[in-house]
Amino acid sequence: MINAVTSDIATIGRINAVPAILQVICETTGLRFAAVARVTENSWTACAVLDTLGFGLEAGGELDLSTTLCNEIRSSHQTIVIDKASDDALYCQHHTPRIYHFESYISVPVFRADGSFFGTICALDPKPANLKGSAIQPMMESFARLLSIQIESEENAQRTEAALQKERAMAELREQFIAVLGHDLRNPLFAITAGAELLTKRNSDPRSQTIAQHILTCGRRATQLVQDVLDFARGRLGNGIVVNIQPCPDLDSALRHVASELQRVHPQRMIRVRIGDLAGIQCERERVAQLLSNLIANAISHGAEDGPVDISADIRDEVFMLGVHNLGQPIAPQIMAQLFQPFSRPLDGAPQPGLGLGLYIANQIALAHGGRMEVVSSSEAGTLFSFRLPLGQAPLPAPAPATS
Incomplete structure (x- = not known):
């Protein structure tokens, strides 16, 4: 129970509206002490306090439950309003006003969303106040309902955060x-x-x-x-795939070798290669070759079986461009948004080879080099995956979302 009360105090402490509620109560009633209390069958604990009276109670402070009127509210579920305790027929002889030296007092019950009793919002002052028959009681009861909603919302948020x-x-x-x-x-x-x-x-x-x-x-x-x-x-x-970037004078031969290997594995497919002058490129040869291998494998898996897979590599305007193009069905927009996420699969659920990591790894290699991956897909032009790597300049800005 102690842990539960501690949790409830923390919950009230996270509700931003509580200090404002207590401030409005004090300003409206003229009472100089107000609190939100967690009341159980054997404890009274302050969850939030506004004290300009010097009552001496802070959040987490406890009172003997038997000395409070909140114990009666816990049983009756009814609001208690006292204008002047010493003249009140019900409370002039009651021990609570004498113990805590107050004349005016108001306390309303607070319930959880499931109807169980949580505690009270209460306020008091040694001076009398005109509380009965005013708008103060319905206002505080409205605050109690608002607090109930806020408690439920905060507890749901905490459960969600814990699950996350x-x-x-x-x-x-x-x-x-x-x-x-x-x-x-x-x-x-x-x-x-x-x-x-x-x-x-x-x-x-x-x-x-x-x-x-x-x-x-x-x-x-x-x-x-x-x-x-x-x-x-x-x-x-970690911090992504780590690459060892250095001059790569034989990148063209590495890319041709990758295409040749995959051609031998898939002799029934047409793989066409067009590679321009790649002098001056700095990269990790094996990783760029791996990137190309993943893109070709993706094109073979998802492209039209009777269509070619075209590979192009060139330098244009100080940007190394490596592209793999295939014909076939365009990539659906809902798939495009998660194309470079790990373990991505087509929505049709058809069995696919591999783990669904090829495009994710290709993208990680591109990012590690300071470049980026782009994709354009349409029913007329087919699908083109491109790796763009700036040479001797700042990394390229993020591309606009691709459209199909």
Whole structure:
């Protein structure tokens, strides 16, 4: 119960309207002490106080419940109004006015949204005041209803915040687990692929060769998936993918090699390459090659099967432009908004190869270089993914949202 009352005090403390409510009560009634009290079956605790009287009570302070009139309000759920306690037929002999030396007093019950009793809004003063039959009682009862709504709203907000914090902690734990798992899988996968390569070279039996080649292909595929997971973890848990930017005089050959590799894997698809003069580019060769590989794989997966995949690389106006274009259905606007988010999938739920990290990692590589990814998609022109990297100048500004 103590923890619950402490929580209630904190809740009232976060409601910005409470000080204003107490100020209005004091100014309207002329009473110099007002408070919001949490009242339980065995405790009276001040949650918020406005005291110009010198009553000596602050937020968190407690009174003996049996000495207060709030205990009676907790039982009756009725407002108590006293103009002058020493002349009041009901309260002239009551112990509470004598203990706390007040003449005028008003206290209204406060209920939670579910109807349970929370406490009171009360005010008092040693001097008499004309409270009965005035607009003061309905005003304070309106304040009590407002406070009830505010309490419910604040508690809902706190529950939402707590759930959000818990989810964030769980998400971080999952991502850390992914990072550790991906890191620990690299060594056994390396052993599998190395062993499969050795078997393909030393075993002349055609059937064994086929099995070894299958193991090698699966091992390489698993290795790439693990690498994608590690890149994802670096992007989410760290400061993004780290790149080693340096002069790259052979970038054109690296890009052609990526296209050639994917052409061998997909011999039924037409992959066309057009690469201009790339002299003067500084980047991390392997990461840009990885970016291109992810874009080509995406184009092959989602582009028209009978249409070409066109790769272009050039320098225009001191900006390195690397593009991958495919024909086919345009990207829907609702997908475009989350295109570079991890684990993104088409809305139709059709099975897709990989983890859905390719475009996310490509975007992280672009950002790590100080560049950006752009995409334009329409039914007439197809889809074009572009990596734009400024050469010898400030990073490019963020692009306007793409349209289809």
